[in-house]
Amino acid sequence: MAAPSPQNRREVILDATLTVIGTGGVDSVTHRRVAGEAGVALGSIAYHFDSRDEVVRAAFRHFMEGVARSVAFLDDRFVEGGERELLDALVALSERDLERPATTRAEYEMLVYGARDPELAREVNSWQKTLDARLAEGLEAxxxxxxxxxxRAMRGALRGFELERLIRPGSTGLELRRRLQIVLAGLLAQDEEPIR
Incomplete structure (x- = not known):
């Protein structure tokens, strides 16, 4: 079996880093632990990344790119559909994420890490704005x-549910759907002027 190309090896390392973060938090990331999780030589980490912080930031960027691809894939379902399609798409996205709890935990670790890392915070904020804009298209339609x-309200409801589900795994997609229906009903009932 041929060894993976350097680009594929880099992606394997980034995925392994997200697994390590999702399992033990950002502080558990070491070159040795990531190499073990990735099944690559320790030197491969140093070849691709100059520091631990660099591999952590790169893993978070890798995560954001993956979510952006997923949201782009779901775009047509909720921009061109109705309420049911929007809710179906959001529940499907959340369910897919929650099938891999370590990756979901890594997302929340990313948000906390970004609060202490201005460079990553800018990227996370930009990423969230892109996600919000995509969802806003569906809501506007x-x-x-x-x-x-x-x-932003829908994203907040999704995040709250995901955090809750991490500590109470019995929550279901149906429960999320019900919560999102309540939020969506409130959004559809809005007047032009915000309450002051």
């Missing part, structure tokens, strides 16, 4: 008056 604010 449904007639939501303030779709960007609505997208």
């Amino acid at each position: 449904l007639g939501v008056v303030r779709p960007l604010e609505g997208a």
Whole structure:
């Protein structure tokens, strides 16, 4: 069997880093631990990354790129569909994420890490704005008056559910759907003027 190309090896390392982060937090990341998880030589980590912080940031960027691809794939379902399609897409995205709890935990580790790393914080904020804009397109198509604010509210509801589900795994996609229906109903019932 041929050894993976350097680019593939880099991706294997980034995926392994996310697994390590999702299992033990950012502080558990060491070159040795990542190499063990990735099944690569220790020198491969140093070949691709100059420091531990660099591999952590690169793993978080890798994660954000993967989520952006998933959201782009779901775009047509909720931009061109109705309420049901929007909710189906959001529940499917959350379910897919929660099938891999370590990756979901890594996302929340990324948010906390970004609070202490201004460079990563800028990238995370930009990523979130892109996700919000995509979701806002679907909400606008449904007639939501303030779709960007609505997208942020939906993202907040999704995040809250995901965090809760990490500590209470019995929660289901049906429960998430019910919560999102409540949020969506509120968004669709909005007047032009925000409550002051």
